[in-house]
Structure formats: C-alpha cells, structure tokens
Amino acid sequence: MFEERSIRIAAWAACSTLALFTVLPFVWIVATAFKTANEINMWPPTFLPHAPTMENFHQLLHETPFLRYIFNSLLIAVGSTASIMLTSSLGGFVFAKYRFPLRGPLFMMILASAIIPLEAYMVPLYIMVFKVHMLNTYAALIFPLMIMTFGVFFMRQVIMSIPDDLLEAARIDGASELWIYLRIVVYLSNSGLMAIGVFAFTQAWANFIWPLVVVSSGDMYTTELGLAEYQRAFFTEYGPIAAGAVISIVPMLIVFALLRRHIMQGIATSGMKG
Amino acid sequence: MSGATQHLAAAPFARRSQLRRSWAQMRRNHIGFVVCALGPILALFVLIRIYPILETIRLSFYNYNITQRRNPFVGLSNYIRLFDDDPFRTALLNTIGFSVLSVIVTLALALTIAILLRSIEHTAATFELLFYIPVVIPWVPAAVIWKWIYDPAYGALNYVLSGFGVARLGWLQEPTLILYAIVLVSVWKLVGYFIVIYGVGLRSIPEELLEAASLDGATAWQKVVHIVLPLMRPIILFTVVTCTIICFNVFAPVYVLTASSQGAPAYDFKVVVGEIYQNGFVFYHMGYAGAQCVVVLLFVMSLLAVQFLAFREK
Numbered sequence: 025m026f027e028e029r030s031i032r033i034a035a036w037a038a039c040s041t042l043a044l045f046t047v048l049p050f051v052w053i054v055a056t057a058f059k060t061a062n063e064i065n066m067w068p069p070t071f072l073p074h075a076p077t078m079e080n081f082h083q084l085l086h087e088t089p090f091l092r093y094i095f096n097s098l099l100i101a102v103g104s105t106a107s108i109m110l111t112s113s114l115g116g117f118v119f120a121k122y123r124f125p126l127r128g129p130l131f132m133m134i135l136a137s138a139i140i141p142l143e144a145y146m147v148p149l150y151i152m153v154f155k156v157h158m159l160n161t162y163a164a165l166i167f168p169l170m171i172m173t174f175g176v177f178f179m180r181q182v183i184m185s186i187p188d189d190l191l192e193a194a195r196i197d198g199a200s201e202l203w204i205y206l207r208i209v210v211y212l213s214n215s216g217l218m219a220i221g222v223f224a225f226t227q228a229w230a231n232f233i234w235p236l237v238v239v240s241s242g243d244m245y246t247t248e249l250g251l252a253e254y255q256r257a258f259f260t261e262y263g264p265i266a267a268g269a270v271i272s273i274v275p276m277l278i279v280f281a282l283l284r285r286h287i288m289q290g291i292a293t294s295g296m297k298g
Numbered sequence: 299m300s301g302a303t304q305h306l307a308a309a310p311f312a313r314r315s316q317l318r319r320s321w322a323q324m325r326r327n328h329i330g331f332v333v334c335a336l337g338p339i340l341a342l343f344v345l346i347r348i349y350p351i352l353e354t355i356r357l358s359f360y361n362y363n364i365t366q367r368r369n370p371f372v373g374l375s376n377y378i379r380l381f382d383d384d385p386f387r388t389a390l391l392n393t394i395g396f397s398v399l400s401v402i403v404t405l406a407l408a409l410t411i412a413i414l415l416r417s418i419e420h421t422a423a424t425f426e427l428l429f430y431i432p433v434v435i436p437w438v439p440a441a442v443i444w445k446w447i448y449d450p451a452y453g454a455l456n457y458v459l460s461g462f463g464v465a466r467l468g469w470l471q472e473p474t475l476i477l478y479a480i481v482l483v484s485v486w487k488l489v490g491y492f493i494v495i496y497g498v499g500l501r502s503i504p505e506e507l508l509e510a511a512s513l514d515g516a517t518a519w520q521k522v523v524h525i526v527l528p529l530m531r532p533i534i535l536f537t538v539v540t541c542t543i544i545c546f547n548v549f550a551p552v553y554v555l556t557a558s559s560q561g562a563p564a565y566d567f568k569v570v571v572g573e574i575y576q577n578g579f580v581f582y583h584m585g586y587a588g589a590q591c592v593v594v595l596l597f598v599m600s601l602l603a604v605q606f607l608a609f610r611e612k
Contacts, residue, residue: 025416035414148353230436
C-alpha cells in the first residue's frame with residue numbers, strides 16, 4: 025500500500041514494539057509458573073527461571089481439584105460446541121435455501137438478538153435454572169451456550185454460496201432433504217463450520233460470569249472460575265496462580281494453533297458483516 | 299376479499315384444485331423438513347434468548363426476590379432507586395469512562411498498525427499472529443497475568459519504570475491509576491482482533507486507487523485521509539459498536555483485579571455488570587438487578603440504532 029522507505033521502517037518499529045507488548049506478558053507468566061517461590065519474590069525480578077521447577081503445578085493440584093475443573097470446562101466446551109455447530113449449520117441451511125412463511129421476520133429477530141450480551145439477560149436464566157433445581161449441574165452450565173445466533177447468521181452466509189443447482193440435482197436423484205444436508209451442505213460448508221466450532225469452544229471455555237452465577241459447589245467449578253477464586257483466596261502465592269493461568273491458556277493456544285486458518289478465514293468472511 | 303370467498307364457495311372444484319396447488323407448493327418447498335429442522339432451534343432460541351430478555355424487562359417492575367414467595371409489582375420504583383444509588387452511579391461513570399478510553403485507544407492503535415502492516419505485506423501475517431495471542435487468552439488468566447505485572451512490591455511494571463527513575467506505584471491500589479491499569483489490560487487483549495478485522499477491510503481497497511493517487515502526487519498521509527479512511531468508514535463504525543459493547547460489559551478482569559471479600563489489597567473499582575452481579579446474585583434483589591440490566595439493554599439497543607441509521611444514510 026505504501027512503498028516509502030521511511031514508512032516501512034516506521035511500520036517495522038511500531039509492529040515490533042506492539043508484538044513485544046502482546047507477547048511478553050504471556051511469556052512472563054509462563055516463566056513465572058516455573059520459578060521457585062523464592063525466585064518469584066526476588067528484586068530485581070529475573071526473567072527466565074534459574075532453576076525451572078514443577079513445584080507450582082504440584083501445589084496447585086494439591087490445594088485445588090484443578091484437574092476436575094479442567095474436565096468440567098472441557099465437558100461444557102465440547103457440549104456447547106457440538107450443539108452450536110449442529111444448530112448453526114442446520115438453521116443456517118434452512119434460512120439460506122428454503123422459502124417459508126415468516127422467514128424474513130424470524131431471521132431479523134435472530135440477528136437482532138445476536139449482539140445482546142448474556143450479562144443483560146442472565147437473571148431470568150438463573151431463575152429458570154433455580155426453579156427446576158438444576159443449579160450446580162452440567163446441564164445448567166451448558167444451557168445458555170447451546171445456540172449462537174451469530175453462528176446461524178454466519179452459516180447462512182456460507183451456505184448461500186452453495187449453488188442451488190447442486191441441491192436440485194440431488195433431489196432429482198431422489199435424495200431426501202436430510203441427506204442433502206448431511207452429505208452435501210455439511211461437506212461443502214465445513215471450513216465455515218470449523219470456524220464456528222472454534223469460536224464456540226473458546227467462548228464456552230472462557231465464559232466466566234455464568235459459571236460464577238450458577239455454580240456454588242467447588243467440584244463443579246470451571247477452570248476460569250477455579251482460577252479466579254483461587255487467586256482471590258491465595259493472592260500472595262503467585263507461583264501456583266501462574267501455573268493455573270498457564271493451564272487455562274494452553275488449550276486455547278492449542279486450538280488456535282491447529283485451526284488458525286479457519287479462524288482467520290472466519291473473521292475475514294464475516295467479521296464486518298455483523 | 300369477499301369477492302374471492304364468494305368465488306371459492308361457488309366453485310368447489312376451483313377451491314379444491316387451489317388447495318392441492320398450495321399443498322404441492324408447500325411440498326416443493328419442503329415445509330415438513332423446514333418445520334422439523336427449524337422448530338427445535340427456534341424453541342431453544344425463544345427459551346434461552348427471547349424469553350429471558352423480555353422477562354428481564356418484566357422483572358424490573360417487580361420487587362423480585364428468589365427466596366421470597368410474594369414478589370409484588372412496584373412500578374417504576376426500581377428505576378427511581380437507580381438515581382439515588384451511589385454505587386450504581388459510580389459504576390456507570392466508571393464503565394463509561396473505561397469504555398470511552400478503551401475503545402479509542404484500542405481502535406486508534408489497531409487502525410494505525412493495520413495500515414502500517416500493509417506496507418510490510420510479506421511479514422504482516424506473522425505480526426498478526428503475534429498480535430492475536432492475547433485475543434486467544436481468556437479474560438481471567440489475562441487479568442491474572444496483569445495482576446502479577448502490576449504487583450506493587452515485585453511487579454514487572456514497577457521494575458521497568460524504576461529504570462526511568464519512577465517510584466513504585468500501586469497500580470491497582472490507587473483509585474486514579476486502576477482505571478488506566480484496566481484499560482491497558484483490555485487494549486492488550488482486544489487490539490489484535492481489531493487489527494485482523496481492519497486488515498481484511500484494507501486489503502479490499504483496490505490497489506489502483508492508491509496508485510492513481512500516488513501518480514497525482516498524493517503523500518501517504520493524504521492517501522490515508524482521503525482514500526483509506528472514507529472507504530473504511532462502515533468497518534470503523536462496526537468496530538466501534540462491537541468494541542463498545544465488549545467494553546461496556548467488562549466484568550471478569552475487574553473481578554480478578556480488584557478487591558475481594560478475602561481482602562486482597564486493591565481498590566474496589568465498580569462497574570455496571572459488577573453491580574448487576576452484586577444485586578442479583580449476592581443480595582438476591584433480582585427486580586432491582588433487572589432494572590440495571592435494562593440500562594445495559596437500552597445502551598446496546600441505542601448503539602445498534604446508531605449503527606443502523608448510519609448505514610441507512612449511505
């Protein structure tokens with residue numbers, strides 16, 4: 025876009041500085057997680073651990089059922105992701121490829137509610153869960169994360185680009201609508217579906233306020249909730265806290281590293297259409 | 299209308315064939331599949347979105363306490379109470395101040411970097427990846443990372459600043475500093491996402507347009523102001539709305555970074571969602587919390603309206 029040498033140099037300098045700003049805090053917490061308690065409380069601080077130790081992870085797992093938290097988070101994230109992938113692609117398919125009464129108004133209703141944050145309507149959700157005596161259950165934790173309105177919108181955009189002729193040809197060959205969905209639509213929209221899956225997984229994993237509200241017993245804590253409560257109770261023990269932070273970040277980084285292409289493509293095709 | 303019914307009554311054959319025709323049309327449109335596929339999704343959607351949103355509004359007119367049997371209608375008194383509620387007013391002002399600052403810094407930085415990245419195109423992808431790392435990190439560990447950096451005694455930030463001769467500061471303990479401390483966390487967390495979004499928008503600007511401007515002797519600055527920014531306007535508007543809503547709902551980092559019941563030494567920085575949490579789920583004043591939720595709803599809706607009107611105007 026700009027070929028001037030001075031701008032290129034400025035761009036390099038600015039981007040390198042920002043990259044240090046975005047990456048260093050992360051490296052810093054990983055380094056801290058492997059330091060001994062003595063080294064953590066040293067002044068001046070050391071950057072890389074002198075004698076790397078797993079002690080902090082041991083202490084964290086000893087003092088809290090953190091493995092249970094991880095399991096809870098994984099279960100919720102997988103359940104939510106599966107539900108969102110199914111409802112988004114099926115809903116997107118129907119809105120993209122069928123004509124039916126009230127299609128426009130229904131779609132507008134879904135779209136309009138997409139931007140309203142969970143925080144704004146979590147009180148009645150809590151009352152519903154309370155009334156059916158489901159507090160502290162996996163069902164309650166997954167419940168508000170079973171659909172993603174943005175996902176329906178996004179999959180509709182993706183599936184609209186599949187040619188109608190293809191679906192019509194399958195119908196002429198006697199394929200049922202369900203077969204068309206499972207064999208043609210899911211297959212051809214799979215990159216978009218992966219993007220929604222990643223999005224759903226990270227959203228469920230990172231969710232904080234809903235578990236905070238709906239869970240009170242320690243063994244139903246998620247990783248995020250467990251970490252937040254642990255660091256409140258033991259705010260001086262930075263070693264195990266850092267270890268917990270690393271544990272809660274790693275799955276996200278793995279998902280991101282494996283599916284980077286889908287994520288970036290997802291943002292590229294939809295980000296500004298919200 | 300009446301003419302049509304008369305006509306149908308008079309001609310049963312025509313009516314039957316019309317019914318058959320509309321039935322055939324419905325079959326052609328696979329109405330059965332549509333109902334089976336969309337029905338459960340819409341039911342779920344109503345249950346976990348539409349109903350809770352409407353119920354929030356209804357609750358705000360009641361003195362609702364989940365532990366009580368009687369929950370009387372109280373009209374607007376929850377809303378009247380909002381005006382006299384000092385913690386809520388503080389929370390609202392804090393949240394607005396935080397959002398304004400955070401949105402401006404995040405988006406200005408993201409746009410500048412995204413534009414600069416376009417002049418070093420071959421390394422842009424690597425940089426975008428590095429900028430995206432904090433986006434992937436959930437809010438709780440992100441706040442934990444920064445709590446450690448802000449630590450008054452052993453924190454890295456005070457250490458770095460001591461190199462410039464600045465005395466140790468209590469970033470999370472000083473009421474004036476904690477706002478900036480939380481803004482910095484949110485800029486760190488969000489900037490990478492908006493750089494990627496702006497990057498997509500910038501790549502869609504036709505290269506010939508900029509080349510033509512160069513041939514006419516336009517400077518880089520002129521190209522940005524007269525070509526890039528006007529073309530990016532809808533995307534910028536979209537990001538302002540998205541980023542404002544994210545910031546207005548700030549809660550997890552505040553929960554981690556501020557004082558706790560156990561007495562972690564930090565200033566009690568109040569935000570709107572924190573007040574909703576307190577009133578709704580700590581004191582169980584759910585009607586009152588509902589009124590606070592309606593404030594958030596109205597805020598989000600007005601932002602959407604602004605965006606909608608701005609797009610229509612084009």
